Amino acid sequence: METAATGAPDKHPEKQNGALVIGASSVGTMFEWYDFFLYGSLVANINTHFYSGVNETTGYILALATFAAGFIVRPFGALAFGRVGDIVGRKNTFLVTMIIMGIATFLVGLLPSAAFFESMGAGLGIIAPILLVSLRVLQGLAIGGEYGGAATYIAEHSPPNARGFFTSWIQITATIGLFISLLVILGVRQTMSPEDFNEWGWRIPFLLSAGLLIVSIWIRVQLNESPVFLKMKEESALSKAPLSEAFGQWKNVKWVLIALFGCVMGQAVIWYTGTFYGLNYLKQTLRMDSAQADTLVAVSLLIGTPFYIFFGWLSDRIGRRYLILAGLLIPVLTYFPLFHMLTQSANPALYAAVDASPVVVRADPNACALQFDPVGKNKFDSQSCDVAKALLSKSGISYNAEVLPAGSAAEVHIGGQVYIAPAVEKMAPAERASAIAAYNTEVTGALKAAGYPSSADKDAVNAVMVILLLFFTQLCTAMVYGPMAAMLVELFPANVRYTSMSLPYHIGNGWFGGLLPTIAFAIVASTGDIYSGIWYPVIIAGITFVVALFFLP
Numbered sequence: 001m002e003t004a005a006t007g008a009p010d011k012h013p014e015k016q017n018g019a020l021v022i023g024a025s026s027v028g029t030m031f032e033w034y035d036f037f038l039y040g041s042l043v044a045n046i047n048t049h050f051y052s053g054v055n056e057t058t059g060y061i062l063a064l065a066t067f068a069a070g071f072i073v074r075p076f077g078a079l080a081f082g083r084v085g086d087i088v089g090r091k092n093t094f095l096v097t098m099i100i101m102g103i104a105t106f107l108v109g110l111l112p113s114a115a116f117f118e119s120m121g122a123g124l125g126i127i128a129p130i131l132l133v134s135l136r137v138l139q140g141l142a143i144g145g146e147y148g149g150a151a152t153y154i155a156e157h158s159p160p161n162a163r164g165f166f167t168s169w170i171q172i173t174a175t176i177g178l179f180i181s182l183l184v185i186l187g188v189r190q191t192m193s194p195e196d197f198n199e200w201g202w203r204i205p206f207l208l209s210a211g212l213l214i215v216s217i218w219i220r221v222q223l224n225e226s227p228v229f230l231k232m233k234e235e236s237a238l239s240k241a242p243l244s245e246a247f248g249q250w251k252n253v254k255w256v257l258i259a260l261f262g263c264v265m266g267q268a269v270i271w272y273t274g275t276f277y278g279l280n281y282l283k284q285t286l287r288m289d290s291a292q293a294d295t296l297v298a299v300s301l302l303i304g305t306p307f308y309i310f311f312g313w314l315s316d317r318i319g320r321r322y323l324i325l326a327g328l329l330i331p332v333l334t335y336f337p338l339f340h341m342l343t344q345s346a347n348p349a350l351y352a353a354v355d356a357s358p359v360v361v362r363a364d365p366n367a368c369a370l371q372f373d374p375v376g377k378n379k380f381d382s383q384s385c386d387v388a389k390a391l392l393s394k395s396g397i398s399y400n401a402e403v404l405p406a407g408s409a410a411e412v413h414i415g416g417q418v419y420i421a422p423a424v425e426k427m428a429p430a431e432r433a434s435a436i437a438a439y440n441t442e443v444t445g446a447l448k449a450a451g452y453p454s455s456a457d458k459d460a461v462n463a464v465m466v467i468l469l470l471f472f473t474q475l476c477t478a479m480v481y482g483p484m485a486a487m488l489v490e491l492f493p494a495n496v497r498y499t500s501m502s503l504p505y506h507i508g509n510g511w512f513g514g515l516l517p518t519i520a521f522a523i524v525a526s527t528g529d530i531y532s533g534i535w536y537p538v539i540i541a542g543i544t545f546v547v548a549l550f551f552l553p
Contacts, residue, residue: 021157022169024219028098029150029170031216033177034184035105035209036143039067039136040276040517041181041294044283045202049113050129062129069133070140071514074506077144079243082499085149086242090156090226090498094149098220101142102213104135109206111135140510148502155489156228161316167485168312175305175474178275182298184208189291228494239495246496247503255491260504262552263487266328266544267480268513269537273335274473275301277517277533281339282466284521285396285530286347287455296466303467304474311482320483321552327479328545335534338469343530345465346456353451357415359399361388361528364406370526381436384421385410389528391440397452398530414446491553512540 039046047063077097085093111131118125151170158166184205192201232238239245246252275297282293315323344351363385381387388410392399404411410421419442422435448454492500520533 018157018166020222022154022166024223025094025150025154026169026173028094028216028220029146030173030177030180031209031212032098032101032143032146033174034181034212035101035177036070036139037174037178037276038105038181038185038205038209039070039108039139041178041185041279042202042205043067043280044290045198046132048198049115050132051114065518066129066133066136068515068518070136070143071510073137073140074144074510074514075503077141078148078502078506079144079499080141081145082148082246082502083242085145085152085498086239086496089229090149090153091220091223092225093498094146094153095217095220097142097145097149098216099213101139101146102209102216104138104142105206105209106213108132108135109203109209144502144506144510147505148498151485152489152498152501153223153226155486156226156494163489164315164320164483164486165309165313167489168309168482171312171481171485172305172308174271175275175301175308179298179301179305181205182294182301186291186294186298232495237495242496242499246492246500252492252496252500256500256504258547258551258553259488259491259501260508262544262547263324263480263484264504264508265512266541266548267324267477267484268509269516269540270327270331270473271477271481271509272513272516273331273534273537274470274477277520277537278342278470278473280517280521281342282346285524286343286350287396287453288346288461289456289458292458292461292463296461296463297470300467300470300474303471304478307475307478308482311478312486315483315486320487321548323479323483324487324552325545325548327476327481328541328548330479331473331476332538332542332545334472335538336531338472339531339534342466342469345462345469347453348460348462349451349453349457353447353453354398357450357452359392359397359447360402360413361385361392361399361410362402362404362408362413363388363410364404364408365401366406367410381424381432383410383425384423387424387436387439388412388421388443391443392528393525395444395447395452395454396530397447399528401528412443414443414450417446419443419446 043063046066050066051062081093081097112128114125114128117127147170150173151167154170155163155167185202188201188204189197229238247256279293279297282288282297283290311323340351367383368385368389369383381390389399392412399412409423412419412421419439422432422439424432424435427435488501488505489497516536520536523536524530524533
């Protein structure tokens with residue numbers, strides 16, 4: 001695919017060996033994704049150590065929000081390092097980003113917990129999450145400068161009729177980075193007790209990044225600069241102001257907007273739904289054993305990864321557009337039934353209980369708070385509706401909401417039984433705590449009697465079906481993501497290519513994709529429906545499909 005604005009890399013003076021270019025670029029990028037995704041895979045452990053002062057649901061969402069902080073700053077890293085890459089060169093720029101990423105990841109493994117800082121003085125526990133967010137910001141800035149450089153570098157070494165195949169190798173680095181992070185976590189888990197892993201063992205995968213950083217630096221220094229960049233430098237054709245040329249001229253800005261809203265935005269939500277949201281859905285909502293969930297997701301990634309390369313190769317023969325359109329539309333049509341099947345396969349007892357004894361919360365909606373408090377001050381114990389919903393949210397129980405007149409005490413219906421939440425509004429603190437404890441014990445017993453499990457039975461999990469369902473999400477992602485790097489490179493002229501393609505990629509993946517777990521779980525917490533979070537990726541992918549249908553070349 002070529003456009004009038006392409007300036008595509010058709011000539012390649014001073015070529016290096018293609019395998020070296022692909023291998024060295026991909027290994028370094030894979031290392032960065034390994035570092036970046038460790039946090040997402042260990043979010044439950046991080047929640048325990050850095051957000052211990054809030055309720056469980058809020059703490060989990062805050063931990064996801066810290067994960068998202070790295071994504072929020074990615075576009076700023078894209079602008080900063082993209083500009084440097086278009087002026088100074090591709091190779092040295094993404095070498096610097098890799099070093100920043102490695103150091104920040106290593107320091108996460110050394111970061112003291114909130115309890116440690118709190119022991120030094122009341123109120124000092126807040127230092128731990130502040131430092132954690134700061135390190136995530138550094139990671140986000142680094143990854144923001146990495147992808148555009150690596151994709152541009154490989155594309156500028158590839159022949160036009162194999163650009164999709166060449167650049168598809170950089171596309172698998174994110175999936176392989178996540179896969180390796182899961183393998184390392186599983187390996188560390190096997191060497192110690194669950195208690196030791198939760199206490200300190202989770203830090204080991206972060207600390208191991210120091211060794212990976214040294215190896216990756218050694219590999220990348222073997223590379224020469226991109227031949228296209230060297231040719232522009234010889235001809236004095238380099239951009240002196242990449243930001244203004246990339247985003248100050250409509251002929252280029254229109255392709256930035258089409259790339260974002262007609263491809264990357266949808267690709268991002270599809271990828272993150274099938275990886276991090278799927279992983280956390282298994283662990284947090286379906287209460288699967290963490291090691292088992294990690295294993296099943298890792299296997300699905302292993303099976304799905306070759307298809308990124310296949311679809312990249314196929315796009316060189318039939319074009320990028322139709323593959324991308326198909327990869328956007330299929331999830332829109334299938335994600336809701338897919339997640340119902342995932343629940344049935346991963347936790348059949350929960351699925352059966354929801355069908356046989358559905359839970360309904362009847363309350364005055366004006367007396368119900370959103371089951372998420374960003375500042376961690378709401379204990380959800382001041383109104384009967386909050387007491388009822390907080391227990392269900394913490395237990396991962398899906399429920400429907402019905403309206404009662406103002407002033408009514410909240411009711412929880414489990415099958416044919418009704419449990420009235422205590423009217424805590426006028427109770428003294430001690431009486432309130434006692435009433436809530438008694439109510440929680442009663443409702444928990446009723447849920448157990450109705451067949452609601454406290455966790456998924458490892459032996460009852462249909463592992464093959466879970467893997468197939470997760471693999472299906474990978475297949476959809478591969479149809480969009482496999483050809484995407486080649487498409488982005490071909491949309492923009494060489495002198496501002498690094499800057500131009502990096503920004504839409506990292507807005508799409510950093511904001512629309514990276515915020516997906518936080519937004520989706522917040523939607524679930526507010527509605528009580530465990531499937532409601534799927535609306536977010538379905539709507540975003542649907543919008544992207546429409547834009548791509550009319551505007552993507």
